[in-house]
Amino acid sequence: MPIYEYECRRxxxxxxxxxxxxxxxAACPECRNEDVEQLISAFGVSSEGTRQANLNQARKKNAAIHKEKQHEEYKQMLHHDD
Ligand SMILES: [Zn+2]
Known part of the structure; x- marks a missing residue:
């Protein structure tokens, strides 16, 4: 399944x-802006790419289960610091 990386222009x-x-x-999970730019995949390019790949794996499972809720889940994850 194709996963693309995007950067929010806002x-x-x-x-x-x-x-x-x-x-x-695609819409930004942070600000819901749909003006996003598709980036070239960084898979396996660097150690950061590897880390991203692991993140992608986790997120892919999450996305498969939650699909449309993935943005909400991600947002909650980011703000879960209390
Ligand atoms: Zn944004």
Missing amino acids: CGHRFEYLVLSKTPP
Whole structure:
């Protein structure tokens, strides 16, 4: 399944987005902006790429289960610091 990396043009947040035939356009999980730029995949390019790949694996499972809720889940994860 193709996962593309995007960068939000509004807040600069980078995120991966699983693109399926019926997937709505990618939107920033931080600010919900849909004006996002697709980046060239960095898979395996560096150690950071490896770490990203692991993140992608985890997120891919999450996305498969939650699909449309993935943005909400991610947002909650980011703000879960209390
Ligand atoms: Zn954003």
